[in-house]
Every structure is written in structure tokens, then in C-alpha cells.
Amino acid sequence: MRKIWDIPGGIHPPENKTQSLQTAVAVPPMPEQLVLPLIQHAGTAARPVVDAGDQVLKGQLLAEPGGAVSAAIHAPTSGLISAIEDRPVPHPSGMSARCIILIPDGRDQWCARRGLDDYRGASPTALLDRIRDAGIAGLGGAGFPSAVKLGPPQPIDTLIINGAECEPYITADDSLMQERAAEIIEGTMILAHILDNPGTVLIGIEDNKPRAFEALRDAVAQSPTAQGIIEVVEFPAKYPSGGEKQLIQILTGNEVASGRLPADLGIVCQNVGTAYAVYRAIRHGEPLISRITTVTGKACAHNGNYEVLLGTPIRHLLAHSGFDRDSCGRLVMGGPMMGFALLDSDAPVTKATNCILAGGRDEFPPAPPAQACIRCGLCAEACPASLLPQQLFWYAQAGNLERLEAHDLFDCIECGACAYVCPSHIPLVQYYRAAKGEIRQQVGEKAKADHARQRFEFHQARLARAEAERTAKREARRLATAAAQHRVATAGDSQAAGPGLATGAAGDLLKAAMARTAARQASPEQQRAKLERALEAASDRARSAQARLAAAEAEGADGEQLDKLRARAEEARLKQQDAEHKLQAFAHPPQPPADAAESP
Amino acid sequence: MIELVAQHPLLAALTALVGLAAVFGAILGFAAVKFKVEGDPVVDRIDALLPQTQCGQCGYPGCRPYAEAIAGGDAINKCPPGGQAAIKALAGLLAVPEPELDGEASEVKKVAFIREAECIGCTKCIQACPVDAILGAAKLMHTVIVAECTGCDLCVEPCPVDCIEMRPLAQTLADWRWDAPHSPGESLRGLRSRDILASDRSSSRANRVA
Numbered sequence: 001m002r003k004i005w006d007i008p009g010g011i012h013p014p015e016n017k018t019q020s021l022q023t024a025v026a027v028p029p030m031p032e033q034l035v036l037p038l039i040q041h042a043g044t045a046a047r048p049v050v051d052a053g054d055q056v057l058k059g060q061l062l063a064e065p066g067g068a069v070s071a072a073i074h075a076p077t078s079g080l081i082s083a084i085e086d087r088p089v090p091h092p093s094g095m096s097a098r099c100i101i102l103i104p105d106g107r108d109q110w111c112a113r114r115g116l117d118d119y120r121g122a123s124p125t126a127l128l129d130r131i132r133d134a135g136i137a138g139l140g141g142a143g144f145p146s147a148v149k150l151g152p153p154q155p156i157d158t159l160i161i162n163g164a165e166c167e168p169y170i171t172a173d174d175s176l177m178q179e180r181a182a183e184i185i186e187g188t189m190i191l192a193h194i195l196d197n198p199g200t201v202l203i204g205i206e207d208n209k210p211r212a213f214e215a216l217r218d219a220v221a222q223s224p225t226a227q228g229i230i231e232v233v234e235f236p237a238k239y240p241s242g243g244e245k246q247l248i249q250i251l252t253g254n255e256v257a258s259g260r261l262p263a264d265l266g267i268v269c270q271n272v273g274t275a276y277a278v279y280r281a282i283r284h285g286e287p288l289i290s291r292i293t294t295v296t297g298k299a300c301a302h303n304g305n306y307e308v309l310l311g312t313p314i315r316h317l318l319a320h321s322g323f324d325r326d327s328c329g330r331l332v333m334g335g336p337m338m339g340f341a342l343l344d345s346d347a348p349v350t351k352a353t354n355c356i357l358a359g360g361r362d363e364f365p366p367a368p369p370a371q372a373c374i375r376c377g378l379c380a381e382a383c384p385a386s387l388l389p390q391q392l393f394w395y396a397q398a399g400n401l402e403r404l405e406a407h408d409l410f411d412c413i414e415c416g417a418c419a420y421v422c423p424s425h426i427p428l429v430q431y432y433r434a435a436k437g438e439i440r441q442q443v444g445e446k447a448k449a450d451h452a453r454q455r456f457e458f459h460q461a462r463l464a465r466a467e468a469e470r471t472a473k474r475e476a477r478r479l480a481t482a483a484a485q486h487r488v489a490t491a492g493d494s495q496a497a498g499p500g501l502a503t504g505a506a507g508d509l510l511k512a513a514m515a516r517t518a519a520r521q522a523s524p525e526q527q528r529a530k531l532e533r534a535l536e537a538a539s540d541r542a543r544s545a546q547a548r549l550a551a552a553e554a555e556g557a558d559g560e561q562l563d564k565l566r567a568r569a570e571e572a573r574l575k576q577q578d579a580e581h582k583l584q585a586f587a588h589p590p591q592p593p594a595d596a597a598e599s600p
Numbered sequence: 601m602i603e604l605v606a607q608h609p610l611l612a613a614l615t616a617l618v619g620l621a622a623v624f625g626a627i628l629g630f631a632a633v634k635f636k637v638e639g640d641p642v643v644d645r646i647d648a649l650l651p652q653t654q655c656g657q658c659g660y661p662g663c664r665p666y667a668e669a670i671a672g673g674d675a676i677n678k679c680p681p682g683g684q685a686a687i688k689a690l691a692g693l694l695a696v697p698e699p700e701l702d703g704e705a706s707e708v709k710k711v712a713f714i715r716e717a718e719c720i721g722c723t724k725c726i727q728a729c730p731v732d733a734i735l736g737a738a739k740l741m742h743t744v745i746v747a748e749c750t751g752c753d754l755c756v757e758p759c760p761v762d763c764i765e766m767r768p769l770a771q772t773l774a775d776w777r778w779d780a781p782h783s784p785g786e787s788l789r790g791l792r793s794r795d796i797l798a799s800d801r802s803s804s805r806a807n808r809v810a
Binding site for chain 2: 437448450452455460
């Protein structure tokens with residue numbers, strides 16, 4: 001018999017688990033449409049690889065992982081992709097997010113599957129790739145992509161399969177363990193193989209699930225491979241023993257340090273549902289397209305567990321369970337302790353939906369008004385993480401985020417035990433969640449501010465560099481001009497001293513300049529013809545202006561107009577003169593071109 | 601020499617003090633060179649608390665110049681994007697009383713949006729952007745890189761065709777956060793005193809309150 005440790009704190013809320021365990025796991029009818037959110041967990045959203053209008057087969061890849069912490073999404077049945085659009089998703093905010101909408105065609109036709117008969121022949125990396133490709137995420141409730149957790153850099157000596165299911169009402173894992181124990185054991189063996197066969201492989205179950213415990217123990221005894229390797233451990237029921245860190249403490253006595261991961265202790269923890277999904281993925285090549293979800297609560301006529309296709313609208317599942325909206329006090333996804341109220345029953349079942357709780361009005365009455373904290377200390381006694389809930393509450397109320405972090409707010413697992421025992425009905429977890437959100441937001445804003453500062457500094461540096469380059473260019477141009485002027489001046493001096501001796505650099509410069517000017521100019525005949533044409537036109541204009549002026553004078557026009565015409569005639573005369581001068585200058589060039597150099 | 605010093609206590613004291621002064625002077629001089637602080641660390645720390653929108657609403661051309669001004673004694677309440685939170689942090693750092701914000705803080709985060717059909721590609725907004733968050737070239741359409749935009753709205757004014765507007769940043773699932781519950785005092789407001797008897801814990805009371 002294995003030694004069992006205890007966790008600090010914890011509570012014993014009414015279990016309410018028997019209602020949903022009266023019948024075997026059932027399969028609800030096919031819904032009219034399946035809504036598959038691209039993001040079903042913390043991390044990055046998946047990237048769709050199909051378009052609206054595509055026909056897909058059951059198990060076909062619909063969206064690939066969008067990053068390291070991201071899981072693929074597959075078609076839960078064959079059908080038509082009708083749209084990729086924003087739909088309400090199961091989230092406490094009640095917001096919408098991008099979803100792939102699949103209309104089932106009723107044929108439920110599988111795509112090609114490639115299962116592995118003997119996983120022992122495959123390398124852990126190949127198996128890990130298969131798990132990643134199958135889109136398997138933690139089915140315990142958080143939905144963290146499993147492949148990330150199964151490939152830790154540290155060596156692993158303990159694998160723990162979590163069958164605690166400590167939260168009231170939920171029986172999804174219980175029914176799975178009762179009905180599919182052999183598959184869970186096989187999945188556990190695959191996980192152990194991936195983790196290079198850790199020395200200890202444990203399956204932890206609370207003692208309020210005797211049938212599940214027996215089923216698993218028998219399955220281990222009957223399995224030739226698992227016998228002697230897997231140990232099924234029963235421990236006293238206490239909420240929240242199913243928390244990862246709590247279960248590790250119960251089964252190994254080790255506490256995961258603040259801010260560390262179980263892998264730092266050489267421990268990997270996976271849910272029983274995940275082990276089953278891994279078995280389906282490796283042995284049969286089936287991606288994660290369904291999960292077992294508990295539908296319970298007094299507002300439902302038939303309480304039970306369903307093997308639900310992912311994406312099934314919760315409304316459909318409730319309708320199948322005889323849901324009575326009028327008697328429903330609160331519709332919750334998850335359990336009564338850690339779940340959140342659903343604002344919209346159109347939201348679909350996702351990989352993390354372990355329970356739909358439609359509580360009757362007397363089951364979940366509205367919360368009584370919060371009263372002042374009386375410093376009774378019950379919350380500190382109940383806290384499984386050994387925190388100081390009332391200190392956290394004071395600091396959260398005061399908005400003192402620094403002190404909150406100093407009091408290890410981020411070690412709070414939000415189990416709700418403190419709020420459950422609070423005699424003043426203070427919604428403590430809400431305070432912690434809000435404070436955590438605020439701290440995360442501040443951290444995000446700080447990161448963004450640092451990024452903006454860096455960009456601003458780069459911007460300033462770039463402007464300074466551009467300005468420096470411009471100044472340097474201007475300076476270079478100025479120096480070059482000064483040097484050229486100097487050279488020309490010296491060349492001019494040497495020419496003045498002895499004409500015809502225009503040699504060296506200055507002489508070359510002049511020749512080049514003259515050649516350029518000559519090239520720009522047309523031949524002398526053409527120039528002459530052009531100037532003559534210009535003179536003719538100018539004389540014409542002068543004559544006509546003179547004529548108009550004379551006519552106006554004869555008619556006796558008013559002074560203003562006369563002045564204008566006179567000015568025009570004068571202007572035309574000047575232009576004519578100008579053209580004449582130019583023609584004369586061209587006919588008799590006043591100086592030889594070589595002397596032109598002296599003029600500047 | 602030693603005898604002379606030993607026989608004149610005044611001389612001995614003088615020698616000892618001068619010797620000590622020389623030694624410590626040398627150590628201090630060495631430390632001043634060896635541990636010289638480049639720049640002003642206070643300015644860096646103030647700058648780290650400013651929101652880095654580079655919007656210039658404080659009257660300085662960017663957050664760093666304002667940080668330098670604060671270090672030089674300017675008021676700490678001139679930063680609307682930082683809001684009261686930044687003032688609180690600055691007051692904590694500088695150990696001064698926390699003044700009220702001068703101006704109005706906007707509650708909603710905004711980013712610039714260019715109506716691309718109307719953009720004529722003049723590049724004026726690109727030159728105005730302090731964090732290079734606008735992409736484009738002369739006579740080609742410009743667009744804002746939303747992830748880089750600090751919402752300073754410095755690009756809005758230079759646009760000759762008024763095609764830039766500040767749009768509130770839509771909330772996504774990633775940045776959604778829980779609201780804080782009402783404090784006990786607040787939630788008790790509007791209740792009659794007999795509703796809040798601490799000894800009354802039956803569920804009927806809860807229903808009555810509801």
C-alpha cells in the first residue's frame with residue numbers, strides 16, 4: 001500500500017455525483033451544425049486550413065496549430081464547411097470568437113486513419129508528433145495542449161494520471177474510468193513510453209469512486225504489459241485534490257514550488273480523459289473529435305454523461321437532456337466551484353467542457369450579499385495552496401498590486417474553497433481573478449511601453465543618422481565646389497599669364513564644358529533660322545498691337561483701356577528690339593569662346 | 601625625522617591627518633573614475649514609468665524629454681495616457697504627494713486607422729509617427745500597424761485629406777479580464793437593515809434579497 005499524503009486546507013462540499021451516474025455514457029443525436037472555435041484554451045488560436053464551401057470527412061484536419069502552445073482542430077463528422085465566422089464561445093466574458101461552422105451530412109464518413117498496432121516500435125518523438133497532430137489537449141478542464149506538456153526538457157521519473165475528479169456534480173472521468181478502463185491503461189502505457197518509461201506510474205482516484213477504482217485495478221491486473229508498472233492509488237476525497245499541484249502533493253508528498261512546473265520535480269500529470277484520447281490517437285489514428293461531458297443539475301430531466309462531438313451546441317445537448325429553462329437558476333460550464341456562468345447556450349462544447357451544469361433555482365440561489373470581513377480566518381484554513389486569502393482580499397480591495405504579488409497571488413488556483421467557507425459571503429475568488437487580470441494587463445502594458453520606447457529610440461536614431469548624412473553630403477558638395485572654383489581660378493590665371501597654354505586639369509575641365517554646351521546647341525544655321533523666326537513673330541505682334549492702339553485712339557476709347565493697349569504695344573516693341581539684338585549678336589559674335597573663361 | 605615627529609605631538613597629528621587625507625582622497629578619486637555613472641539613472645527610472653506613447657500631450661517632444669523635465673522639477677501630472685496610475689507610480693518613485701491628473705484620461709485605448717480608399721500617399725503621417733507604426737511610400741497607400749500603434753494621434757493632424765481617425769481598440773478574448781466585484785459596502789447599499797443580519801443565513805433570505 002502506497003503512502004498517501006495530505007494537502008493543507010480543502011473542503012467537503014456536497015458531492016451530488018450520483019445523479020449523473022445512473023446511466024451509461026450515451027451518444028446524443030447528431031446536431032444540425034457543429035461550431036468549432038479556433039481557440040479552445042490558453043495560447044495561440046489555430047489557423048484554418050479549409051475554406052467555407054469545402055466538403056470534409058470525419059477526422060480531417062480543419063485548422064493547424066498557430067504556435068507552440070496551440071492545438072489542431074479536426075472535423076468531428078463528415079460534412080460541409082458552411083462558414084468561418086464569429087460565434088459565441090464558452091467563455092466567462094460571453095464574447096464571440098472565430099469558429100469553423102460544419103454542417104454534418106449524416107454519413108459520418110471517416111477519412112483515412114493510420115493507427116499503430118505496436119507503439120513500442122515507434123520513437124517517442126514520432127508518437128509525440130502524432131499526439132500533436134491529433135490536436136489532443138488536456139481534457140481535465142484547462143485544455144492545455146498535451147504535446148507541450150509531454151515533451152519537457154527535464155528527465156521524468158513519475159507519471160501521474162489524474163482521475164481524482166474532485167469537483168461536485170462532475171462524473172465525466174468517473175464514467176470513462178468505469179466503462180473504458182482498459183483503454184485508459186493502454187493510453188497510460190503509451191504516455192509512459194513517450195516519457196521514456198518513468199519509474200513510477202500512478203493513477204490517482206478519490207475514494208468516492210469505488211467502481212472506477214475497481215475497474216482500473218482490474219484492467220491493470222489483466223493487462224500483461226501494465227501489470228507491475230501502473231499503480232492505481234485511492235485516497236480520501238477532499239476538494240480540491242484534483243488540482244495538479246495538489247494531486248502531486250497527495251501522491252508523492254512533494255510540493256511544486258511557486259512559479260515552477262511539475263516537470264521541475266520530474267513529474268508529468270495527465271488527466272484520464274487525455275490518456276484515453278492518446279490511446280485513440282495512437283492505436284486507431286483518431287484525432288480528438290469528441291469528449292465525455294456530464295450534463296447534470298435539477299433543471300435537466302435526464303442527468304447523465306454523453307460522448308459529445310466537439311462543437312455540439314450546448315443548446316442541443318440540453319434539449320436532448322430535457323432541459324427546463326424556466327426552472328434553471330444558473331447555467332454553468334464546469335463545476336459549481338470553478339465553473340463559469342454561460343451567457344449563451346448557443347456556445348459549443350469544446351475540448352475543455354467537462355460538465356454542463358443546469359442548476360435549479362433552489363440548487364443555485366443568487367449569492368447572498370457580501371458582508372464585511374470579520375477576520376475569522378476560515379479562508380486561510382481552507383486554502384489548499386497555504387495562502388492568506390484575507391490578506392489578499394484586503395490588498396485586492398485596496399488595489400495594492402505589489403503586495404498582492406508579494407503574497408503570491410499567482411499561486412492561487414482559484415478553487416473557490418475560501419469563498420465557500422466565508423461566513424460573510426465575500427466573493428473572494430472574484431477579487432483574486434480581477435486582481436490577476438489587472439496585474440497581467442499591467443505587465444502587458446509595460447511590455448508594450450518598453451517596445452514603444454525602443455521603437456521611438458530607433459526612430460530618433462534614424463532621423464539623427466539621416467540628418468547627419470545630409471549634412472555630410474552638403475559639406476562634401478561645398479568642398480567640391482570650392483575645389484573646382486579654385487582649380488578654375490588657377491587655370492584662368494595660367495591662361496592669362498600665357499594664352500594658348502591652357503593645359504592640365506583646368507584646361508580639360510573647360511574643354512569638357514565647352515563640348516557640353518556645343519552639344520546642347522544646335523548647328524549655327526538652325527539657330528539663325530530660329531532667331532529670324534522669333535524676330536519676325538515679334539515684329540508681327542508689335543505691328544498688330546500698334547494697329548489696335550491706333551484703332552482704339554481713333555474710336556476714342558476710355559483712358560484705362562487705352563493705357564492697357566499702349567503698354568501692350570510698348571511691350572511688343574521692346575520684345576522686337578530684343579529679338580533684333582539677339583540676331584545681331586549671333587551674326588557678329590563679340591568675343592572668342594576661349595575668353596569666356598575669364599568672365600566668371 | 602621620526603624622533604622629531606615623536607617629540608612634537610602637533611606635528612605627529614598633522615602628519616597622520618595629512619596621510620589619511622591623502623589615502624582617502626586617492627581611494628575616492630579612484631572610485632569616481634572606476635564607478636562613474638553614465639547618464640542620469642533617475643531619468644531612466646522615471647522614463648520606465650511613463651507609458652511611452654510619445655504623444656507630446658505633456659508639452660515635451662516624447663516621453664524621455666518629459667522624464668528629463670520631471671527629474672528637473674516639472675510637475676508629474678501632465679501625462680493623460682498614463683492616467684492616475686502613472687502619477688501614483690511617479691509619486692511613489694519621487695516620494696512626493698500624488699496630484700490629480702492635469703487633463704482628461706481616456707478610458708478606452710485607441711489606435712489610428714487610415715481610411716485607405718481616401719489616402720493620397722503624401723507620407724506626412726509617416727513622418728509624424730514617433731514609433732514608425734505607419735507603413736507606406738510616396739503616392740502609395742499607407743496603413744497602420746495596429747500592434748505598434750501607441751494611439752498618440754500625432755498622425756491625425758498632418759493628414760491633408762483627413763483620412764485618419766482614432767478607433768477604439770476592440771477587446772478580444774486574449775485581453776479580456778474579470779471585473780472586480782462590488783465591495784461589501786457597495787453591494788449593501790439599497791438593502792434594508794433587516795436584510796443584512798449576519799445571523800440570518802437561511803436561503804430564504806437570499807431569495808428575498810434577490
